[in-house]
Amino acid sequence: MGYRKFNADNLFDGYLLHDNNKVLVTDENGKIYDIVPLADAGDGIEKMKGILSPGLINCHCHLELSHLKDVIPPHTGLIEFLCSVVTKRGFDPAIIQQKIKEAELEMYNNGIMAIGDIGNTADTAFVKSKSKLYWQNFVEVLGFTDEKAVENIKHYKAVVNELEKKNLTNNQRSNLVPHAPYSISPKTFELINKETEGKIISIHNQEHPAEDELYKTGGGDYLKLFKIFGIEKTPFPVTGKSSLQSCLPYFNRQQTIFLIHNTYMPEEDILFAKEYAEKNNLSLIWCLCVNANLYIENKVPPVELFMKHNLPIVLGTDSYSSNWQLSIVKEIQSIHQYFPAISLETILQWATINGAKALQWDHNFGSFEKNKTPGVVVISSDLSESKRIL
Ligand SMILES: [Zn+2]
Numbered sequence: 174m175g176y177r178k179f180n181a182d183n184l185f186d187g188y189l190l191h192d193n194n195k196v197l198v199t200d201e202n203g204k205i206y207d208i209v210p211l212a213d214a215g216d217g218i219e220k221m222k223g224i225l226s227p228g229l230i231n232c233h234c235h236l237e238l239s240h241l242k243d244v245i246p247p248h249t250g251l252i253e254f255l256c257s258v259v260t261k262r263g264f265d266p267a268i269i270q271q272k273i274k275e276a277e278l279e280m281y282n283n284g285i286m287a288i289g290d291i292g293n294t295a296d297t298a299f300v301k302s303k304s305k306l307y308w309q310n311f312v313e314v315l316g317f318t319d320e321k322a323v324e325n326i327k328h329y330k331a332v333v334n335e336l337e338k339k340n341l342t343n344n345q346r347s348n349l350v351p352h353a354p355y356s357i358s359p360k361t362f363e364l365i366n367k368e369t370e371g372k373i374i375s376i377h378n379q380e381h382p383a384e385d386e387l388y389k390t391g392g393g394d395y396l397k398l399f400k401i402f403g404i405e406k407t408p409f410p411v412t413g414k415s416s417l418q419s420c421l422p423y424f425n426r427q428q429t430i431f432l433i434h435n436t437y438m439p440e441e442d443i444l445f446a447k448e449y450a451e452k453n454n455l456s457l458i459w460c461l462c463v464n465a466n467l468y469i470e471n472k473v474p475p476v477e478l479f480m481k482h483n484l485p486i487v488l489g490t491d492s493y494s495s496n497w498q499l500s501i502v503k504e505i506q507s508i509h510q511y512f513p514a515i516s517l518e519t520i521l522q523w524a525t526i527n528g529a530k531a532l533q534w535d536h537n538f539g540s541f542e543k544n545k546t547p548g549v550v551v552i553s554s555d556l557s558e559s560k561r562i563l
Contacts, residue, residue: 187540203563228286228548229501230528233489239276241494251381284550295335310347316361353377354416362423375431465491506556
């Protein structure tokens, strides 16, 4: 079998950002053979502009909402946004399928290898059954009240089964996850905890200040969302604590939990979460979806705080209902722009090896290490686009 050799302005290997003096050597299928100095690489080198990188990892997406592209305008604020999502989801199934297909292809072409993908339905099962990408399917439970919790979980387990039945390429995992503290009743949380021992799960966390208000006082803007479902007052216990401090303790079964967004997360909650996770054998992953935060709230999360506490950070695009594109490189670009003090090398780690480790697919993805087939991507130097080479 022949080799392919790649050289660019920079080479990022999943950990370190090198200059133009390194050459990546792979076999024809993209399996990593070596990284060698340019002087030792011989001839037949494919030269390109930009940064060579392992394939990118998108830790938070909602592929099934791809038909909502350009439907909800930017900067509505989260509560208005959520009200729009729940009232505007009904589309022609053929359009839904077409948009899912286009979004999957977009991610394939821009060099994403693996995705943590939220779905309330099995609408994405057909496209995923033919996809070359890897999918951690987070079947997202919505369950505002305790009364229907058992039958609700049954319903979502059927969605898990549907996805598993169509997992023909064996590149998918599917399990239940809670949506958010403002949509999951105590009994629903307890049932999800029981169903997810040792699994990777996720929860949207502190995307809006009203989430804390809801648990601290029982009031606030989320009551507007509940009204759509005919619920007049908060269905959740008023604990006097933040939403995270109220809900994280429902989990104690060695789960890996992706905390998504964390836009309004105070330092005391970071300390609480770290301590609770350590005592209860949970592993927490901190997922940033900066462009979605800018789209919905025009606000960015306290990224320096997460770095101060050495938290494992990963990146996600969120869905087409709240992003201009499904591109991890565009997320890198925004973080680089809003947090110029954070090195590009660090942000690239979040987009590659950290994501691969968090999704437990780092045996093959996330870095240019011998015998992995992590994908080879070239990122433009201005971080505006990325393209899959292998
Ligand atoms: Zn989301």
